[in-house]
Amino acid sequence: MKILVTGNAGFIGFHTAKQLLERGDSVVGFDSVNDYYDVSLKEARLAILEETAQQSSGEYTFIRANLADQQAVHECFLNHQFDRVIHLAAQAGVRYSIENPHSYVESNLVAFTNILEACRYAKAPHLTYASTSSIYGANTRMPFSEHEGVNHPLQFYAATKKANEMMAHSYSHLYRLPTTGLRFFTVYGPWGRPDMALFKFTQNILNDEPIPVFNHGNHTRDFTYVDDIVEGVIRASDHIAEPNPDWDSDNPDPATSNAPFRVFNIGNNNPVKLSAYIEAIEEALGKTAKKDLLPLQPGDVPDTYADSSELEKAVGYKPGTPVKEGVARFVEWYCSHFK
Template structure:
């Protein structure tokens, strides 16, 4: 049973984003008030972001503030006006490949922006900060499933490096100021209202249009695809349980995912990696059309496989994903056909 909604609102950054929309909906449905922040940038279609927000405009308890987390003064005003006690930080410059050609965007949003979030959380002594990390932090690690007990010191993209930096920054604030922080390493999230820069979105678009799809590393890749409803369930469960110090934490043999400060990091994934070829086959099944495949080499910043060990999150909050791609992909295709009228 979730706790009774707080009288103070939840501040949620990235509210016009894919995950942000769905988390906001669930929080509002249970009676929370949510102040959503987004800068509505043009990394991908701003119209899609506006349309996501449009689904929330009539929801009681939702208020939107347009602004950038890299703007410290904007954040300070938001906190002074709304006085949130809990924060869900999902705003970030996303995308592995984009970080290779546009590093400055990641420094501003993911480093400066996250630093600003930590500062306003410190000043307000918030009850809990939950923030999005990424499976990309595992980088050159090859032992699978990826465990939060493993070190993640070899990122292979700037995006991954900024997400690892966020975890380090959060620990510092948890240690110095006792702010409870929880980082969630998302594993390849997909579903309705998803991001157009993601492979499943591009594949569906191309297959329905009868155009070729680009299949990297000649299809020899595996991903732990995680349906949006499962991600949201995990985020909300974590938000309801502020991070606590680990009483068994040992500085002689430090656990990377916890601390003697109120700090935690968890994987959140489907715990079921799928081959890229099988994933494409599931899209073909859902669309009723055959993919035209264009096989290409591995791209810089990519990794061969992702596979989430979710045992720590299951133990902490009872998280258990329930949506296989055979269920999730048809739901996405149905939304795609409806939204784009194809």
């Protein structure tokens, strides 16, 4: 297949594009390579994708442009006929959305509109896109289920991702565009983002600097290893969303529709305390962290816990990499990459 992967210089987009190339698909990557974090890390990922393409049977094309540029997106779809579109480009980060909300409007709303319009006119067979566990916001019923409402996001980032799901549904309804949204739960692993806890903690521990431990380490996260996420993304993309024949307009299910629209959780289904996560990093490094215990940050969700049973039923897969194993793989990569 020929597959568009947006955000292919980013963490999850890079791993997704790489796995697609390795299985023989042709990939068109689309990324602005912005400076939200260290550009050299993004360029290193792009170099690996070039190398992977040379060793695979699939073709690889990279478009360095901004998805908020409507003309650039239009030309991309004009020059390529895609069998699948996997939209992973976004402005991520819960706390940064408090500092710079306008960046999220451009990257998460304007860019997504351009992708939807391009898919509509190109009659794309299936659009798969990234959502987030942050969308559950003030919900306290665990584990989080796609069949419950998500009407109370706690940060602007989560609000833009909820908007993406609603925008996707409108296109699925109006134009019968099949769309699948994936709510990622705290993704981590090699080639991760420097603004994420695992990267910062590893860096600080190695440099004998204290690590900021919010909520005194008592909140939990459903940490999900990146290879597990990518497997779920690709399987979901391969399975084109279909209307739910049992959908009831009098008692609507938020995760499905009478349009070709689906939303899935993709998480490890095993929440881990932040304090235990830090212990796994210490064990992998063979070094004890200096902890700066702090209160819960504004906008932070105290706990996340994914019910991934719907994804498992739909595509026959659920994440399963233990946190200790995943953290050890990240630490091995970090120490090798940064010498």
